[in-house]
Amino acid sequence: MPVPSVPTKKKLEILHFYEEQGYSIAYTCRHFNVSPSAFKLWRKQYERYGVKGLQTHGVQRKYTQEQKKVAVQDYLSGKYSQLETILQYDISSTAVLRRWVNKYTSHGKVTRDQKGQGVSMTQGRKTTLSERLEITLQCIALNKNYQKIANEFNVSYNQVYQWVKKYEVGGEAALKDRRGLGKLEEDLSPEERMKIELKAKEKENQRLKAELALLKKPRGIRKEAILSRLRLEDQYLAIREVHGDDGFPIQLLCEEAGVVRSSYYKWLDREVTKEEKLNQELLSEIRKLHKKHKGIYGYRRMKMVLERKFNRTFNHKRIYRLMKLAGIQSVIRRKRKRYQKTTPTHVAENILNRQFVAEEPNEKWVTDVTEFKYGSSSKAYLSAIRDLFDGSIIAYVLGRSNNNALVFETLEKALQEEPNVTPILHSDRGFQYTSPRFKEMTEKAGITPSMSRVGRCIDNSPIESFWGALKCEKYYLNTYETFTELEQAIDEYINFYNNERLQERLNGLSPIEFRAKAV
Structure with missing residues (x-):
């Protein structure tokens, strides 16, 4: 099936895409579904002849016998490649040039198969030195009829041509197969040996420098690799950086990094997902x-x-x-200070018993007092009551002394905020909560008191958790010179905590949002 010709406008679009976007030839060809050989031909035609060189000829072009002969001879002599030959002599395509070469090498007699197509040339094969010598001598004897000798000995035309050319220059010794081999060690001169040793040392030094450069790079760019989560991307990034900064060959860097070169180029062409x-x-x-x-x-x-x-x-x-x-983490809470044990006066049982889940608002409250410092050596004390249903702060009071009045005022504010409720109120065994006055207030309000066991602060962990959040997220981040500054900061945080601070256990809602849905 013949390949459809590409319009001149489309060729220009492809070439401009390659030049302006900066993509590789391989990516450009895949993007537009064209072959690399055709793309390279268009580039050379465009560079040499401009837009005219990209135009497709609508009629068959004609060439003189002399033009054909000169073009074929220049190609066979190795002066030009196929692509360079068709550009040099303005030939329509490489297929036309190959047809001329086929006719020329067979002395103008091209056999045809049943469909009228030219038979392909014989493929090359491995030969011994004696075979190459015999073939060369017979070809010279037949006035260099390369095609006939190639068909007779089942070798390619190019093999025969090259053997004859080498024989005429260097005789039988030139026919020895030395591909991939340098001179034998015993044939080397002292200067050549020294050059080889220096070259080997330079190559090893370059390898060591490339290895050292690769070891340094990934640590600085590993975060970019983690962001994309592509396998081996840290190596690819290192190769790109080292190649750009120090100019080491890509092949060498890929070998040192332990990656395949084709995989690296594939990564270069990828698009960000x-x-x-x-x-x-x-x-x-x-x-x-x-x-x-x-x-x-x-x-x-x-x-x-x-x-x-x-x-x-x-x-x-x-x-x-x-x-x-990004190196981002929340503020880490500091260890709380240990407090001395006290002897309580009126003690209640641990009714809450670490059952911190409440089914409805105002079913279970917890309370405690914590200490803050401000200025040079001043202290302030915060008393608060927290509802276990949604974790909201029902009431709080900040004072300059840790006394009974601080706790009593907090309870009064809570009862004003939530009147006619009879929750369980859990606290520790502090002197305020075991005082006769506090016992009297709870009995009058119908509140059931509950107290932590001795030395078991975890029994009141919900309020301790709030203290930790308050101090970690607000108090420790600033310094406070006056009581007013500290009071303002605590007011701001508790308002933020109740209304804006989202919690996972509340289905991504703030305490007040969750409470409003429940009421």
Whole structure:
């Protein structure tokens, strides 16, 4: 089936695409579904003759006998390749040149098969030195009838032609097969031996330098490779960088990196996938959120915020990997100080018993007091009550002294915020919670008191968890010179915690959003 001709306009489009976009010949040919040989021919025709050289001739062109003979002789002598010959003598195609060569080498007598096509030339074969000598001498005796000798001895025309040419220059010794071999070691002169040794040392030095350069590069660009998650991309990136910076050959770099050269070129031609582009967008957004919230978002909360923004789900491992890639992590909580044991006055049983899940709002509350420092040596104390249903802070009071009034005021504010409720109120065995006044307040409000066991702070872990989040995500990130600055910061954070801080266990909602849906 004949190959359809390509219009001149299409050829120009392909050539301009190659020149302007900077792609390789292989990629350009695959993109436009053309053969590399045809593409190279168009390039040379365009460089030599311009647009005229790309035009397809509508009628059969004619050549004189002398033109054909000169073109064939220049090709057979090795002066030009097939492509160079047709460009030099303005021949329409390489197929025409091959037909002329076939006729010329057979002395104008080209046999035809039943379909009228020319019979292909005999393929070359391996020969011994005695065979080559016999063939050469007979060819010279027959006035250099290369085609006849080639057919008679079942070798190619080119083999016979080259043997005769070598014999005329160097005699029988020139017919020895020395392909891939240099001079024998005993035939080398001292200068030649020295040159060979120097060349070997230079090659080894170049290999060692390339190996050292490759070892240095991946550490600096490995993050880019992880972002795309392509196998061996860190090696490909290193090869590209080293080749561009130091000019080492691609083949040498591929050998040192342990990759196939064709795989490297295939990687060069690849296009960035949609997932890689999305990773770039996610990474950019992660950096913005990390800066905006001063590093308090871990990968779980970052995942929920990103899912809201992009309106799609992401695997938490993906967000974790991207944050690790960017060197981003949430603020790490510090160890809490150990507190001395106290002797309580009115002690309640551990009714909560670490059952921290509540089925409805105001079913289970937890409370505690924590300490803050500001200025040079001043201290402040925060008392808060947290609802276990949604984790929201029901009430809180910040004071300058850790006394009974601080805890009593907190409970009063909680009962004002949520009147007519009778929750379980769990606390530790601090002196405020075991005082007679606190016991009286809980009994009057119908609240069931519950207290942690001695030395078991985990019994009240939900409120301890909130203290850790508050201090890690807000308090430790700043310094506070006055009580007012500290109070303002705590107000801001608790408002953020209740209304904006998304939680995975609340289906990606904030505590107040979750509470509103339940009411």
